[in-house]
Amino acid sequence: MRGGTVKCFAYLGLLRLLEEENIEVHSILGSSGGAVVGGLYANGKTISEILEGASKLNLFKLSDLNAIRHLDIADTQKFESIMKSFIGEVALEHMPLNMYIQLTNFDKHISEVLDHGPAARIIAASCAFPFLSEPIVIENTLYGDGDLSGGYGVSFLKSRGAEVVIDLECAQSITHNHSTLSLNILEPFQILRKTMRDLYRKLDPPDLIIKDLDQDIASAFDFSKVYEMADKGYEVSKLVINDIKELVLRKKSFYNLSRLKN
Helix, strand or coil: CCCCHHHHHHHHHHHHHHHHCCCCCCEEEECCHHHHHHHHHHCCCCHHHHHHHHCCCCHHHHECHHHHHCCCCECHHHHHHHHHHHHCCCEHHHCCCEEEEEEEECCCCEEEEECCCEHHHHHHHHCCCCCCECCEEECCEEEECHHHCCCCCHHHHHHCCCCCCEEECCCCCCCCCCCCHHHHHHHHHHHHHHHHHHHHHHHCCCCEEECCCCCCCCCCCCHHHHHHHHHHHHHHHHCCHHHHHHHHHHHHHHHHHHHHHC
């Protein structure tokens, strides 16, 4: 699950469809907004609970005058506190569902996946996007938004036992509304994120990428639209459910055949 601000709640539509079809989710790898949605789900929150909580979020409650002086809009400490209010002090390794968080290691200038440690803090770090919020120190290492450096994490997930890796393309579209200062500032980073996605799509592609998500439903931080995003995610996922079932069946058949040979 990659970033896309409010659009990330479309992932809940995919998860709802998988639940209805009794297709088991083995693990989730999330970065940025996808880390938020995935982390809440992996810790046992129902889709309804996640949507209800998210619909009440207000970006201005995350703002901080001291952070704004440093060209940051959101206070990462406040965001971490909000995450704790949802998931408590749980560690990633103790979540009911395997949860992995992708971040950018600013000290080494590399992409990194964490599978243990304080979940709320790690999720907040993965959302620390330049000019929006400050990076976070975890175990003496400075971390920020995972989408800046990482891909889909397919090889990582399969090394941890995943058989089929699916992604829903819901990243924030690049805008050219030059009347909005914040979008002018963020646009180079949006281009960087898109470049990274396109690169990893070739180098380490998921088994299936669900596309055609309507980008015009909600603006980046319009949390009143989370229900609509989830519904749209469900609709576009429903269009490829037969492909998903075929992939799962094929992998299970291959696994069973391999066991017989051994």
